[in-house]
Amino acid sequence: MIRDLFSKKKKNAKIPADKAKKEVPEGLMAKCPECKSICYIKELRKNDMVCEQCGYHHRITAGERLHCTIDEESFEEFNQGMISEDPLSFPEYREKAEEDREKTGLSEAIVTGKASMGGLPVIIGVMDARFRMGSMGSVVGEKIVRAIEKAIEEKCPLILFSASGGARMQEGVVSLMQMAKTSTALRRLHEEKLLFVSVMTHPTTGGVSASFASLGDVNLAEPKALIGFAGRRIIEQTIRQKLPDDFQTSEFLMEHGQLDQVVHRHDLRKTLMLLVAMHQTGEKEE
Template sequence: MIRDLFSKRKKYATIPTEEAKQEVPEGLMTKCPQCKSIMYTKELRKNQMVCDNCQFHHRLTSSQRINITLDEGSFVEFDATMIAKDPLDFPDYKEKSAKDREKTGLNEAVITGKGTIAGMGVVIGVMDARFRMGSMGSVVGEKMCRAIQHAVEEKKPFIMFAASGGARMQEGVFSLMQMAKTSTALNRLHEAGLLFISIMTHPTTGGVSASFASLGDINLAEPKALIGFAGRRIIEQTIRQKLPDDFQTAEFLMNHGQLDQVIHRKELKQTLENILDIHQQPLINREEDGTDG
């Protein structure tokens, strides 16, 4: 009897072997960083990467974002082969960029192209934080400007999903120049009387938040997205004041007039459909009248 008791304890105290551990596929489960609940990754993906328990919005890849936003099979990519140079000969920049290309399957931190939403043509740009933290370098700026020019030429609305750590440090002033470059391109879109919808996701910071991401005719954001220029600690040290707990969240910015609406991911496509539908008729009327503005 005593022997049985000890054998039972031994059974429950057994540590799984390495072989047993390997039977559980990597990435099978995902832990929510907000509520700490654990869910099947497959189910999370079906739920558009939104936690079913607390509604936390996990990051999306650029391809996932395109798939849930555009009509199936409608996306045509622009400038897919553009790759950044190393204008400043910055240490390890080429090697790190090559690793990001291998890891993500992307050539840069933004994908641009055209497609349809509910049958309505749009030009779209989607940033991907997996590539150099979505930082804006020369290629990101160039792809953005070319996409905007496509929108002008084809008289289509331009939609931009921002997800970025800001300007790309390894390209120095060349990166900072993209702020003015993209802003100027958007001014041409505005002069053509075309719609620009900016959607800020987590995170949208630095030079991106200070340039094209904040220049939308309509500025939207996902819940609790971090949006701002400088970091909280830097600002607090500069002004010598404690900032509110919700400072630089999408909700804080909407309450202070920088955003038009904070929208749940599952409602975003329908919202875009509604906005595009409202703006379709004025554009049709201008084309019939032969006017541009």
């Protein structure tokens, strides 16, 4: 009888939850938000962070975006050392920005530079949502404007990848001014008859979607990306109507004429190369 008691305890013994968690190293596995399948991070990265089961596009860093978009070792970064000031003396803003710099290895929420695609030169900017949720402050706006000016100077196409929560609230009206600033600079690019391709990724919202991200000569987006200005709940409360389930997705915007094409991440480089090549050919014929 005593032996049976001990054997039952041994049979029902469980590994403590804390110990079980420690046995799986952090960052080894990832769970797809769409289909809930679990896969190795290494395998996911090999597939450009696209779920092999359902095709869900996970967020990627600026570095990963450049790696799967431009020609290898062709990137020359601009204005790398620019960092945000604190015009409003907003509580803990400097500290949080510094934390993001350490965490991401980036100086700000956008990386800009010159690169080549299929051997053709382009000016490219890639936002990174890990840094203050990709919000657009004074430095992000300034780096975009300088990239536009560089495109004008070198007569190159401009490609901007958006991933943003909108304007940066910690910089108040200074942040909101970047909407007009970037839009005005793009007007000059348009007058020079230079190509601007805007690629909206998940998420592209607020002041970014309401300014430069929507002003491309060609507007592209990745599948099922959240794109919009105000949040769903605020809109529903304002209009007192239930919105469609796919509202503010790239597919919804495509259907209603606000996008030119929804492009799978695996096809994005090829699509951009085609657009850049078409633009170059048009210049030569003139």
